[in-house]
Amino acid sequence: MTNLSFNINKTIKQLLPYFLVKPKQLAWLQVLLYPLVWLYANFLTYRAAQLKNATVNSTVIRFTRALRDEFADETIYIFHPEEILDQAFIYLAVEGAILEYDYLASENHVPVDYDYTVIEYNSNYDFIVRIPVALASRADEVMAYVKKYAFFGLHYTVETF
Amino acid sequence: MARTVEEIEDQIDTIKATKAELAALDSVSNTAIWRLWRFITAQVINYFEVAWDKFQAVIQAIIDNNQYGTDDWWYKKMLAFQFGDLLGFINNVYQYPVIDAAKQIVKFCSITSNSGKVQIKVAASSGGQPVVLTTDQLDGLLSYCQQIRPAGIRFTVQSLAADKLKITGNIYYNAQGDIAVIKPAVFAAIGTFLSTLNTTNFNGTLFCNKLIDAVQAVPGTINNQIDLLQIAAKSGAGEYQVFASSYQPASGYFQIDPDFDLNDTLTFVSA
Numbered sequence: 001m002t003n004l005s006f007n008i009n010k011t012i013k014q015l016l017p018y019f020l021v022k023p024k025q026l027a028w029l030q031v032l033l034y035p036l037v038w039l040y041a042n043f044l045t046y047r048a049a050q051l052k053n054a055t056v057n058s059t060v061i062r063f064t065r066a067l068r069d070e071f072a073d074e075t076i077y078i079f080h081p082e083e084i085l086d087q088a089f090i091y092l093a094v095e096g097a098i099l100e101y102d103y104l105a106s107e108n109h110v111p112v113d114y115d116y117t118v119i120e121y122n123s124n125y126d127f128i129v130r131i132p133v134a135l136a137s138r139a140d141e142v143m144a145y146v147k148k149y150a151f152f153g154l155h156y157t158v159e160t161f
Numbered sequence: 162m163a164r165t166v167e168e169i170e171d172q173i174d175t176i177k178a179t180k181a182e183l184a185a186l187d188s189v190s191n192t193a194i195w196r197l198w199r200f201i202t203a204q205v206i207n208y209f210e211v212a213w214d215k216f217q218a219v220i221q222a223i224i225d226n227n228q229y230g231t232d233d234w235w236y237k238k239m240l241a242f243q244f245g246d247l248l249g250f251i252n253n254v255y256q257y258p259v260i261d262a263a264k265q266i267v268k269f270c271s272i273t274s275n276s277g278k279v280q281i282k283v284a285a286s287s288g289g290q291p292v293v294l295t296t297d298q299l300d301g302l303l304s305y306c307q308q309i310r311p312a313g314i315r316f317t318v319q320s321l322a323a324d325k326l327k328i329t330g331n332i333y334y335n336a337q338g339d340i341a342v343i344k345p346a347v348f349a350a351i352g353t354f355l356s357t358l359n360t361t362n363f364n365g366t367l368f369c370n371k372l373i374d375a376v377q378a379v380p381g382t383i384n385n386q387i388d389l390l391q392i393a394a395k396s397g398a399g400e401y402q403v404f405a406s407s408y409q410p411a412s413g414y415f416q417i418d419p420d421f422d423l424n425d426t427l428t429f430v431s432a
Contacts, residue, residue, distance in 0.1 A: 006208055015201050017192060029198065033205055040209060047216055054223045055253035061308040062255055078312050126313030151230065154313035 008037045060151045067129065070145055075132050081124050126154040136160045163210035169203035223254075230311045232272045238309055238383035239270040239283055244301050248308065255309075266298055271364030271413050279316035281306070282364050282413040291359050291414040294320035321412035326355070326367075327401060327421040329394045331377065333386030336431035343381035348423050350375045355415050367394075369406055383432055 012029045013021060056066040060078050065074045091097035103109035129146055131139065142158045150156055164172075168267035178181050186195040228234060231297035241257075243264035248255040268286035272279065283302065294302065299320050306318055328351070334343045354375040358365055373387050391402040418421060 006203055006212070008208075011205060011208065012201055015204055019196065019288055020192065027427070032198070033202070035211060036205055040212070043212075043216075051219065052253050054220065057229055058311045058313075059229060059255075059309050060312050061248065063312055065250060080307075080313070080315075082315060083307075111185070126315070151311055151313060153172075156313055 008040065009032055056149060058151060063149060067142070067145065068147075071131070071135055071138065073132060073135060076135075076142075077130050078127055079130065080127050098117060127156050127158050127159045129156065130161045131158060133160045163207060163214045166200070166203045166207045169206050170199055173199050173203060192282075192346075193396045230314065235272045235279060235281065236270055239267045239281060239302075240265060241270075242267050242302055242305050244298050248305075266294065267302065269360070269363040269413065273364070275317075277315065279314060281316060283318065283320050284363070284413060285320075289360065289432065290356060291323065291412075293322045293412070319412075321396060323359075323395045323414050323416035324394050324408075324410040324412050325401075325418035326415050327391070327418050327426065328372075328389070328422075328423065329391040329426045331388040331390065331430050333383045333388075333427045333430050333432045334381050335383055338381035340429060342432070343379065344429055346379045347376055347382065347427070347429075349378045351417070351423060355417070359414040364410065366407045367407050367415060369404075386432060 009030050012033060015024060016026065016029070056062060064076065064078055067078075068074050089097075127150075130141060131142055134143065139158050139160070146156060146158065177186070182286060184192075188196065194281075243257050243261055244266045245264055246257050246259075246261065247248070249258045251258060266285050267283045269284040269291045271282040274280065283294060284293050285298070286292065299318065302320075303318050306316060310316055332347055334340065351372065352373055355367075358367060369389060369392055372392075376382060376387055377384055391403060392408075393403040394408045394410065394415070395401045402408070
């Protein structure tokens with residue numbers, strides 16, 4: 001981190017010739033330069049606040065960090081459906097594949113799992129932000145935050161897990 | 162850029178000179194109170210300007226870092242990849258804690274757009290020429306790309322072995338020339354042509370005419386007397402693809418197929 005710290009009042013004292021470092025002299029110079037002390041303090045406060053925001057972008061690694069910081073949850077993550085979507089095959093029972101079941105929505109099976117055809121898949125999102133159920137009530141806020149940084153033209157959504 | 166203390170003092174002097182009521186402040190003593198205040202004021206302003214410069218530099222670095230997702234950004238990011246190192250969150254930016262050129266294995270890179278995807282072709286370097294990355298290196302690069310890519314952007318990363326070239330043709334040379342000199346010179350010219358294409362224009366298109374030009378420039382060959390009977394290229398284990406005018410390498414670079422050495426495929430005819 002760039003070191004921008006300097007103490008103006010201390011600097012004034014250091015700059016004065018030793019035989020002129022008298023209380024009244026010093027006090028007067030400090031009073032004269034107080035506006036600069038005030039301005040510098042504001043500058044540092046502004047700087048700290050802006051530096052963090054300014055570095056946020058939509059690169060996955062930085063965006064994930066920003067989302068986790070903003071919503072105080074270290075489990076938020078971003079994933080790209082294209083990369084983790086598995087191909088699914090349907091087998092006949094006689095083929096002896098490991099048994100796996102699909103459920104009707106009315107059966108309320110947990111976790112919810114969907115199978116898509118290729119056509120359906122193509123209409124999916126470019127990326128998905130996953131947030132824990134505990135943050136479900138803030139999903140709109142998360143979406144607004146994502147929208148602020150995501151590239152224009154991409155399809156994305158916020159899901160809970 | 163921050164002004165020097167002297168420059169700031171000069172500015173104060175200039176303004177002071179315009180104020181008739183300050184004319185009495187004319188002592189030239191270095192310890193004169195008015196000069197002392199001027200010096201301290203200038204000094205502190207200088208400190209502040211230096212701080213401002215530093216802040217501007219940081220902001221500029223952030224701005225530069227945030228111009229991301231462009232071809233140039235991808236290109237720089239590929240070359241910056243350090244195999245074996247992890248990105249750290251330093252000063253609000255993910256970056257390598259230590260820049261280690263020895264770990265920057267990607268030396269050649271091409272960024273193109275292909276069907277809405279960023280297509281990245283990369284190669285390491287051996288003897289100054291492109292070579293394929295190892296599986297571990299490519300896996301590391303892929304993981305790195307997955308982290309640094311803008312969310313939602315699709316990409317592919319490839320590092321392939323050189324596209325093989327097979328060149329068949331007749332080279333006509335001046336009968337008075339020494340074939341023992343001309344022949345290796347022609348081979349060298351083709352080698353240099355490909356080497357230059359590989360290194361200065363990675364993923365560049367090979368144009369047959371430019372290859373012919375390179376051969377014709379060899380002393381002893383007869384201008385316009387080169388019959389390029391067939392030129393073909395292939396990537397990996399694929400079939401040879403004959404082309405008439407140009408070819409875009411899948412890997413981004415070329416190599417003469419050792420199974421079709423120029424010594425066997427080029428015929429030298431005296432004329």
